[in-house]
Structure formats: structure tokens, C-alpha cells
Amino acid sequence: MSDQTNTNSLPRIGDKAPDFVAATTTGPLTFSEFNKDSWVIFFAHPADFTPVCTTELVEFAKNKEYFAARNTKLIGVSIDSIHAHLAWVQNVKQNTGVLLDFPIIADLDTAVAQKYGLLHPGESTTAAVRAVFVIDPKGTVRAIIYYPLNVGRNVEEIKRLLTALQTSDKHSVALPVNWEPGEKVVVPPPKTLAEVGQHDGKGYEQTDFYLLKKDLN
Numbered sequence: 001m002s003d004q005t006n007t008n009s010l011p012r013i014g015d016k017a018p019d020f021v022a023a024t025t026t027g028p029l030t031f032s033e034f035n036k037d038s039w040v041i042f043f044a045h046p047a048d049f050t051p052v053c054t055t056e057l058v059e060f061a062k063n064k065e066y067f068a069a070r071n072t073k074l075i076g077v078s079i080d081s082i083h084a085h086l087a088w089v090q091n092v093k094q095n096t097g098v099l100l101d102f103p104i105i106a107d108l109d110t111a112v113a114q115k116y117g118l119l120h121p122g123e124s125t126t127a128a129v130r131a132v133f134v135i136d137p138k139g140t141v142r143a144i145i146y147y148p149l150n151v152g153r154n155v156e157e158i159k160r161l162l163t164a165l166q167t168s169d170k171h172s173v174a175l176p177v178n179w180e181p182g183e184k185v186v187v188p189p190p191k192t193l194a195e196v197g198q199h200d201g202k203g204y205e206q207t208d209f210y211l212l213k214k215d216l217n
Contacts (some may be wrong), residue, residue, distance in 0.1 A: 010117030013144060017042070017135045018115040022101035024075075027084050030094060031075075032139060034103070039072040039160060039166070041136040046119045046127035048080045048088035052152045056130070058098045059155045066159055069135075070166060077105035077112050078128055123149055134162055136169075184213035 011018060017040075019032045035039065043060070045053040060074055067074055076086075089100045105112055107128075113119050118128035130147035142165050147153050164175045173185040189210040190196045196209050205213040 026103040042133040044128035074102035082106040
């Protein structure tokens with residue numbers, strides 16, 4: 001595993017999540033402390049007081065119990081001031097009844113955006129793209145999703161991805177296309193001739209020797 005130190009590079013899957021200290025809507029925050037012993041969904045939005053971003057953050061907030069039940073914290077970032085963030089949070093609550101009570105990072109100097117590769121010049125030089133980083137309790141980047149400025153994220157897919165990663169870690173399995181919790185998982189394929197056929201007759205769903213599925217229950 002490599003340690004991500006080049007602030008001009010995009011963090012990659014398997015890299016250590018870049019650390020930072022920043023002002024947020026819930027107070028000063030050191031990311032490595034925030035991430036300690038918990039998963040984190042770290043997401044960027046282009047700007048406060050914009051329609052697509054509002055729908056996204058409201059949806060994240062509505063699902064906070066889902067994430068909390070899976071030992072997962074939410075944290076957002078955009079290239080806006082702390083005052084803009086606070087005003088937007090109040091505006092959203094007034095208009096939707098939903099409180100965005102997770103930390104939102106104020107990143108006017110783009111320090112965090114640069115560490116996480118959130119500025120894509122082909123899209124914008126002043127607004128962060130809609131990035132999502134799934135970071136595990138060891139501080140390792142486990143998944144990354146990027147969306148353009150004009151398309152909102154699918155929070156249900158982010159929930160599915162988080163649950164899939166946690167399921168894979170817990171049971172040492174892989175997850176097939178379109179997997180949803182409760183469905184069959186993929187058994188690791190054989191690595192030696194001696195392992196070929198070891199699951200025969202044991203109730204596995206077998207397509208071929210390298211593709212076997214099983215229930216977790």
C-alpha cells in the first residue's frame with residue numbers, strides 16, 4: 001500500500017487517504033482523527049445554494065441512520081466559506097425540514113480539493129467535481145466514484161457499495177454484478193489444481209470451476 005503524499009495527484013484505491021485539518025460546520029476537524037475506527041463517506045459538491053447539490057446532501061442526511069448503523073460517518077466539502085455553508089444549512093432546513101448535521105468542510109483555499117484531486121480543469125477550475133471516496137477504518141481509500149457537475153449522485157448505489165465492501169471484508173468473498181444484501185456471493189476461485197473441485201457437492205451454485213456462488217446464511 002502506498003502513502004499518498006503528492007497533492008497534485010488523485011488518490012487511488014489502496015492509497016492512504018490524505019490527512020488534513022480544516023474548518024467545518026461542526027467545528028475544526030483533523031481528518032485522521034475523524035476517520036479513526038470508523039468508515040467514512042467523503043464527498044465533494046460543486047457549490048452551496050445550488051439545486052443538484054441540495055438534493056444530494058438532503059438525501060445523504062436522510063440516510064444518516066443507515067450509515068451510522070454501519071459504523072460510517074459522512075463528511076462533505078466544497079470550495080465555499082464557512083459562512084456560506086452555515087447559511088446554506090439553515091436554508092436547506094427551512095425549505096426541506098432536513099438538517100445537514102454532518103461536517104461540511106470550508107475549502108476556500110482549495111487545500112483539501114487539491115489533496116483529493118477534486119478540481120478537474122475540463123469541468124471547472126473553481127468548483128469541485130462530485131467525487132465520492134469510501135475510506136475504511138484504517139484510513140485506506142477503498143472505492144472512488146466521480147460524477148460530472150450536471151448529474152446528481154445515486155445515494156442508493158453508494159449505500160450498496162459500502163455494504164458490499166463491508167460484506168467482502170467480513171466474509172472474504174467477492175460480490176457479483178448488481179449484488180444486493182441477502183443475495184448470493186462469489187466464492188474465491190481456486191488458486192491451485194488441488195483446490196479445483198473442492199466445493200463440488202457442497203450446495204454451491206456452480207457455473208464452472210472458477211465461478212461459484214453461495215448464501216451467507
